[in-house]
Amino acid sequence: MSNNVRVYSNFENVDFWCSPSSVDTVEDFTFIFIQTEGKCTANINVNPNANSKSKVHVYIYAEGGAEVDCVCTLNVDKQNSGVNTDIQFRSWPFDRSKIKARPEMFIANSDIIATHGNALGGLRPEEEYYLSSRGIDNYKEAIKQSLLSYA
Amino acid sequence: MLKIKKLSAKIGDKQIFKNVNIELSGGECLLITGQNGAGKSTLLHAIMGRSDINTTGTISLSKKALHKMECHERAREGVFLAHQTPPTIDGVNTMTLLNEINKVHNMPYTRGELISQASDKFLHMQLPDDWKKRQFNNGASGGERKKNELVQADLFKKKTKLLLLDEPDSGLEQSSRQKIVELIEATCLSGGSVLLVTHDKELQAKYSDNKLDLSDVK
Numbered sequence: 001m002s003n004n005v006r007v008y009s010n011f012e013n014v015d016f017w018c019s020p021s022s023v024d025t026v027e028d029f030t031f032i033f034i035q036t037e038g039k040c041t042a043n044i045n046v047n048p049n050a051n052s053k054s055k056v057h058v059y060i061y062a063e064g065g066a067e068v069d070c071v072c073t074l075n076v077d078k079q080n081s082g083v084n085t086d087i088q089f090r091s092w093p094f095d096r097s098k099i100k101a102r103p104e105m106f107i108a109n110s111d112i113i114a115t116h117g118n119a120l121g122g123l124r125p126e127e128e129y130y131l132s133s134r135g136i137d138n139y140k141e142a143i144k145q146s147l148l149s150y151a
Numbered sequence: 152m153l154k155i156k157k158l159s160a161k162i163g164d165k166q167i168f169k170n171v172n173i174e175l176s177g178g179e180c181l182l183i184t185g186q187n188g189a190g191k192s193t194l195l196h197a198i199m200g201r202s203d204i205n206t207t208g209t210i211s212l213s214k215k216a217l218h219k220m221e222c223h224e225r226a227r228e229g230v231f232l233a234h235q236t237p238p239t240i241d242g243v244n245t246m247t248l249l250n251e252i253n254k255v256h257n258m259p260y261t262r263g264e265l266i267s268q269a270s271d272k273f274l275h276m277q278l279p280d281d282w283k284k285r286q287f288n289n290g291a292s293g294g295e296r297k298k299n300e301l302v303q304a305d306l307f308k309k310k311t312k313l314l315l316l317d318e319p320d321s322g323l324e325q326s327s328r329q330k331i332v333e334l335i336e337a338t339c340l341s342g343g344s345v346l347l348v349t350h351d352k353e354l355q356a357k358y359s360d361n362k363l364d365l366s367d368v369k
Contacts, residue, residue, distance in 0.1 A: 007326045028269075040274055059241075059242055061242070084295050089242045090242060094244065100210045107217075110225070118177050119241070123240075124238070126238040127238055127241075129201055129202070129222065130234065130238050130240065131235060131240070131243075131248075132200075132221070132222035132223040132226065133199050133222055133223075133226055133232050133234070134223075134226055134248070134250070134251070134252045134255070134303075135226035135227045135252060135255035135256065136223060136255060137221070137223040138249050141251075142243055142247065143243055144248050144250050145250070145251070146243040146247035146248070147242060149244060149246070149247050150244075
């Protein structure tokens with residue numbers, strides 16, 4: 001995990017711009033949203049420089065009926081060749097909370113690599129079993145505490 | 152300490168093993184052998200309480216009926232399974248997981264002690280500096296995942312009454328094998344029992360005095 005970590009707990013609106021520039025190593029950007037009440041609208045804009053390598057991780061946790069609507073937009077201009085960017089969402093909606101997690105890509109250059117992934121939902125069975133085998137039955141709390149620990 | 156009577160296990164309609172009986176005192180290690188498919192790993196998971204394994208028979212540990220408990224309750228009673236293929240867990244970092252395990256065992260370590268002990272043990276196992284801050288097993292090789300299991304087992308060995316080791320050697324370099332022996336001996340010395348599943352010839356030879364061949368049971 002890099003130092004580019006931002007944790008937003010019960011925010012209403014978040015707008016963030018980042019411009020990855022690292023050419024030699026992959027630059028990590030991590031955004032964590034922990035919403036326990038109300039609604040959060042978040043816009044993350046990723047504008048990579050030419051030849052940069054980056055990974056954007058977006059983790060969204062919502063409980064108690066809270067709502068999060070998050071768009072992560074990748075913008076690559078014509079002049080920025082060689083960009084390599086991956087955007088990954090992981091969301092945990094608990095207690096009938098609602099999460100919209102949307103990666104968007106606006107790309108005006110064919111010489112780039114852009115990938116994205118989006119996983120929404122509770123724990124996978126193997127994750128659940130593993131935590132149980134360690135005596136943990138409150139998975140929600142384990143995830144929440146872990147995400148808060150980035151703050 | 153551990154008493155298993157007439158334990159049979161099915162996954163779906165498939166019978167994995169039948170009528171397994173084990174009696175193991177504190178401080179003893181039992182080697183579980185058998186051909187592929189004999190049910191060695193399934194036996195360990197059945198003892199741990201994996202929900203998709205249907206069992207009949209009884210399992211008791213220190214006179215407590217494990218077979219009536221949920222998986223997490225068995226862990227709290229002192230059953231520790233070092234998994235053969237530990238998963239990655241998105242969103243949960245290693246240190247937070249250790250902290251949660253510490254909590255369910257009624258805090259054998261203060262937070263400071265846990266961080267310090269975990270750091271020493273990760274270093275001892277030659278895991279990367281940032282290991283404890285990483286998401287659990289994220290980007291880890293098979294060998295690193297195994298080392299992570301051994302570190303956890305070592306950290307909480309004083310709370311462990313029954314250590315289940317499911318091929319702890321696979322994916323590990325030869326030099327790390329000694330650490331498995333050290334862990335088994337430390338657990339036994341603390342009065343815990345160990346069930347060991349391994350294909351490693353040296354480990355098999357070392358613990359062959361007390362073994363159960365599941366192929367015979369089948």
